Amino acid sequence: MKTTHWLIINSIILLVLLAMGIYSLSQKEKNVxxxxxxxxxxxxxxxxxxxxLENVQSARQAILDSIQLRLTAISSSSDFDPQNPGEEFFSLRGLYQQRQKQFEEDNxxxxxxxxxxxxNQLNQYVKDYGKEHNYTIIFGANGQGNIMYASExxxxxxxxxxxxxxxxxxx
Amino acid sequence: MKEYRNLFIYLLTFVLAACQQPKQVNVDQYLEYLDKNWYKLTDSRELNGIVYQARFLPNDYRILERFGQEIASEKLQTERQNLSDFQYFQIRLKAQTGNIMEYNMEEYESRDSRQYYYTHEFARDIFLIDGTDTLRCEAHQFISNYGISPWVSVLAAFERSHKKTAEKRIGINDHIFHNGKVILKIPASAISQIPQLTLSKS
Structure with missing residues (x-):
């Protein structure tokens, strides 16, 4: 009788330990x-x-290149005087600088x-993915130290x- | 034996062809079908607290909405002809919390600026992928909610492709909530299954 009594208690303890082990393991799987x-x-x-974005930047660069070409053409002409470049040169140069600044800010x-x-979309989808798969935490590894190592x-x-x-x- | 086999093939072809034809129904049956099956013609998704929804609106439904259920058969035919070049979608947005016209408002925004955007500019940010064709929104009508309904609703019209019914994907690239391009899908089968409205000639 006493043997059976101890057998039952030992079995219950073993089962509890097993359940705790499984629970612990399953919890660890929830962090990815x-x-x-x-x-x-x-x-x-x-x-x-x-x-x-690249298309927009290319188009804008083409506009700047066009102005630059005109500036180069003026400055290369035989009657160009560096001391007195002329109104057209100043106007084009001002336009180039203005456009360059504007495009940089816009880009x-x-x-x-x-x-x-x-x-906005990525965060929502990662959230949805986490919920669907019952993950506790999804870490984002950016290669700069927040996760130094994790199993594949x-x-x-x-x-x-x-x-x-x-x-x-x-x- | 050969004759029976051929007869069987003819009968089978006839039955299959008959099954492909949309069922013909009267007005009450047509509206009842739509009431039960709007969910098949609707797609929704939530992104960062904003719910985007698109619903395909059959042209016959729009005609009944406008002219009433007592519409005459000839009038129905005329209106079908008038609308035959377009297909219509109801596009709606809602904030999960609060009023969408004030949700997550930036410093430079106002309720009026949002109203203006949805009334005048939203059409350029909606497109339809009909099978393999990408179509821009030809016309749209903003339906104000007057602060009563949580939904902002827009009726959008696109050119109708007269090819076989294809899967419809509505793309919404709204510039208010910065959620990027949101795609909603209406399967071709849902549209093919819509019964055909038939009125008895008066």
């Missing part, structure tokens, strides 16, 4: 990480907006706007990139 840069660069919206503003749009089994980068692109395109 992603490569922030890879996810950002793999996002289709980012690629589309980057192309758009930066556009780049910031696009980044904002991309991160916890790396969700590739699956996340597929997920966010499917979400974005409504596949």
């Amino acid at each position: 990480y992603l490569d922030t840069a890879e996810v950002f660069n793999g996002f289709k919206l980012q690629k589309e907006l980057r192309t758009k 930066q503003r556009l780049s910031n706007e696009y980044d904002r749009q991309i991160w 089994t916890r790396d969700i980068t590739k699956e996340l990139i597929d997920y966010i692109n499917n979400k974005y395109e409504r596949v």
